[in-house]
Amino acid sequence: MSLIAQLRKQNPVVLTVANMVTPADVANGLNVLGASPIMSKAPEEAEDMVKIAQVVTINLGTVEAAQRKEMLAVMDAAQFLEVPAVFDPVACAGSAYRTQVANELLNKYHFACIRGNAGEIAALAGIDWQSHGIDAGSGDGDLTAIAQKCAQKYQTVVAMTGAVDIITDGQKVIKVPFGSPLFAVHVGTGDMLSSIIAAFIGLGGSVLEAAATACEVFALAGQAAANKTQMPSRWYDMFLDNLYQADDQLIAAWQTELQKED
Amino acid sequence: MSLIAQLRKQNPVVLTVANMVTPADVANGLNVLGASPIMSKAPEEAEDMVKIAQVVTINLGTVEAAQRKEMLAVMDAAQFLEVPAVFDPVACAGSAYRTQVANELLNKYHFACIRGNAGEIAALAGIDWQSHGIDAGSGDGDLTAIAQKCAQKYQTVVAMTGAVDIITDGQKVIKVPFGSPLFAVHVGTGDMLSSIIAAFIGLGGSVLEAAATACEVFALAGQAAANKTQMPSRWYDMFLDNLYQADDQLIAAWQTELQKED
Amino acid sequence: MSLIAQLRKQNPVVLTVANMVTPADVANGLNVLGASPIMSKAPEEAEDMVKIAQVVTINLGTVEAAQRKEMLAVMDAAQFLEVPAVFDPVACAGSAYRTQVANELLNKYHFACIRGNAGEIAALAGIDWQSHGIDAGSGDGDLTAIAQKCAQKYQTVVAMTGAVDIITDGQKVIKVPFGSPLFAVHVGTGDMLSSIIAAFIGLGGSVLEAAATACEVFALAGQAAANKTQMPSRWYDMFLDNLYQADDQLIAAWQTELQKED
Numbered sequence A, B, C: 001m002s003l004i005a006q007l008r009k010q011n012p013v014v015l016t017v018a019n020m021v022t023p024a025d026v027a028n029g030l031n032v033l034g035a036s037p038i039m040s041k042a043p044e045e046a047e048d049m050v051k052i053a054q055v056v057t058i059n060l061g062t063v064e065a066a067q068r069k070e071m072l073a074v075m076d077a078a079q080f081l082e083v084p085a086v087f088d089p090v091a092c093a094g095s096a097y098r099t100q101v102a103n104e105l106l107n108k109y110h111f112a113c114i115r116g117n118a119g120e121i122a123a124l125a126g127i128d129w130q131s132h133g134i135d136a137g138s139g140d141g142d143l144t145a146i147a148q149k150c151a152q153k154y155q156t157v158v159a160m161t162g163a164v165d166i167i168t169d170g171q172k173v174i175k176v177p178f179g180s181p182l183f184a185v186h187v188g189t190g191d192m193l194s195s196i197i198a199a200f201i202g203l204g205g206s207v208l209e210a211a212a213t214a215c216e217v218f219a220l221a222g223q224a225a226a227n228k229t230q231m232p233s234r235w236y237d238m239f240l241d242n243l244y245q246a247d248d249q250l251i252a253a254w255q256t257e258l259q260k261e262d
Helices: A003-010 A023-032 A043-051 A065-081 A096-108 A118-125 A143-153 A189-201 A207-226 A232-245 A248-257 B003-010 B023-032 B043-051 B065-081 B096-108 B118-125 B143-154 B189-201 B207-226 B232-245 B248-257 C003-010 C023-032 C043-051 C065-081 C096-108 C118-125 C143-154 C189-201 C207-226 C232-245 C248-257
Strands: A013-017 A036-039 A055-059 A085-088 A113-116 A130-132 A135-138 A157-160 A165-168 A173-176 B013-017 B036-039 B055-059 B085-088 B113-116 B130-132 B135-138 B157-160 B165-168 B173-176 C013-017 C036-039 C055-059 C085-088 C113-116 C130-132 C135-138 C157-160 C165-168 C173-176
Touching: A003 A189, A003 A207, A003 A248, A013 A023, A013 A065, A013 A189, A023 A036, A023 A189, A023 A232, A023 B232, A043 A065, A043 B096, A055 A065, A055 A189, A065 A096, A085 A096, A085 A189, A096 A118, A096 C043, A113 A118, A113 A189, A113 A207, A118 A143, A118 A157, A143 A157, A143 A165, A143 A173, A157 A207, A165 A207, A173 A207, A189 A207, A207 A232, A207 A248, A232 B232, A232 C023, A232 C232, B003 B189, B003 B207, B003 B248, B013 B023, B013 B065, B013 B189, B023 B036, B023 B189, B023 B232, B023 C232, B043 B065, B043 C096, B055 B065, B055 B189, B065 B096, B085 B096, B085 B189, B096 B118, B113 B118, B113 B143, B113 B189, B113 B207, B118 B143, B118 B157, B143 B157, B143 B165, B143 B173, B157 B207, B165 B207, B173 B207, B189 B207, B207 B232, B207 B248, B232 C232, C003 C189, C003 C207, C003 C248, C013 C023, C013 C065, C013 C189, C023 C036, C023 C189, C023 C232, C043 C065, C055 C065, C055 C189, C065 C096, C085 C096, C085 C189, C096 C118, C113 C118, C113 C143, C113 C189, C113 C207, C118 C143, C118 C157, C143 C157, C143 C165, C143 C173, C157 C207, C165 C207, C173 C207, C189 C207, C207 C232, C207 C248
Parallel strands: A013 A036, A013 A055, A055 A085, A085 A113, A113 A157, B013 B036, B013 B055, B055 B085, B085 B113, B113 B157, C013 C036, C013 C055, C055 C085, C085 C113, C113 C157
Antiparallel strands: A130 A135, A157 A165, A165 A173, B130 B135, B157 B165, B165 B173, C130 C135, C157 C165, C165 C173
């Protein structure tokens, strides 16, 4: 059975430690794909929440002292209960504080996957990169090599997303050449993707395949919507509705019909 | 005058102690019906906020230590000022911590109404029920009897929402057989309904009638939208726009035209 | 070059200390206009965040103790780094606590602009005004005189928004007669406008002109959408899509075609 079919059948529970800006988008993105979103802010219930989850996502987007404690409590439980986790290092190079929390999490825990843009992944890999707010920024260097270096450093799967998504376990590389610039216009699509990658990982198979499949379904649904409209609000609605409808047949049709980015 | 006409005329102010995921949906749901949403996180202003509100909603969705204090401060003021309150025990059986906070609130304060799914209401009633994340889960037992037991235990009106909504004061039972599975696809519709029930209660009449009317208008608007589209994003927009238009005439038309669930 | 063209070219970074209800709307409103939204909750990173921002917005909407500290940390950094700031005094007269925090901020720091409704601006100006929740409330008095008094008191530009927006530096007055009652139906349009005013201020020119231009583009985009639909969800989508498309030509067409409020 394909991963998307498994997702709709197994309805994995995804516990997201979310940022304050886009939790509704993250939850709705999981919902339309058939996963079950849960969110929590209380360290007191971290272990109980992890127990009912198949997978955890940690989002660095608006971390502060209380949420850092929540992240540690959730990851302690996830490590103990052997529940896989995804890390979204939002703007991790944007402040010394974020860098510090990101390093603390990465040094203390193993993540099955890290999902970020090129600037974030480069920063984690220890490569100098011009970052501009929460955007990817610009920089030189072979993106694939950066993603691989980051994956090797943290013994994880890296999903570096952008015009072309690069998913790698440090050796093998899968590229997803679909997408749309409209993803960058709607705030929170990156946060959604991180939790959707988690949902696929929660099925229990290969992490590399799970992450690549999540990126591909996400990018195809968005590009198919962008073929119908270039207006961001209409696009976002059609994108979500495409995710809701996505099955083997529709995904195969999108793969055939959509123009790949060079 | 019908309750919906009163709502649009009186514009009751609803103070919601909201979860972090869906506050915008809750506020917009109140707004399109003509109620006035306010939200607050500071115990320092709890009494002032309750003073300008006709009704209060406490949502357990992402409770943590600071918000628990806010809930207590708001309920202290509501009890003192005799402002009615609605409780939404989101995932109250999902963790020992949530169970504890829910019990603390229910033991310390009287709520005019509790709105939850079958799993949540069963847990509050002390009946064993399989819960799965924030969803209703599955279980046996007569749903009406569970709702009545919960209402009797807390001397409140219970609105147990699902395929058929069951509203009861422990004796009288009103069933709302309308709705759509799409309600479960959009995160936060339950949170919205709890605050909308509060808005109707804020009009000052019978709590049972207020809760039942809120459930019916909500379910009818959603089912009418589902008759036009099965795509979740389009559905949600049409649902909100239906709520915005809902008046006596439109509600009567929906009641006549829509197929009831068995 | 027009301000809207500059905005799309320079992509100013706007740091918003946001309320918990509408951060996604604020971020998307900035995004569709070409600005770069960032949000943060940690005082530890306030200075780093302000360093990458061209402008800061402080939103009082759901202030509590921890966020008050964040506001102070961000404003300390903004003052030190000479980054201009916009203040949105949401419901500042709604509680003694809010009044106190608003006064603390206004006494301690200089804001380039204050954006609020008539009730909020009147309260800051020290004029008695009937306030009703987060809405403007009703009251007597010459709105322009109130806006001017507030601007003079805090040596700032005031954007008092309503059926007609009044923008003043205390002497000069610019009125924006466009808009739609639908702005009041969607929660968070005021919050969006405050951060969008900030984005225009972040371009570095006249604050009065920046605030007036922001109000005009915002109101025109909303009124143009209201000419197409009176349904709030569809309206909001079209409004955002109008903002996304807004350029010199489209804005001029809206100015010519749309009926002004008397």
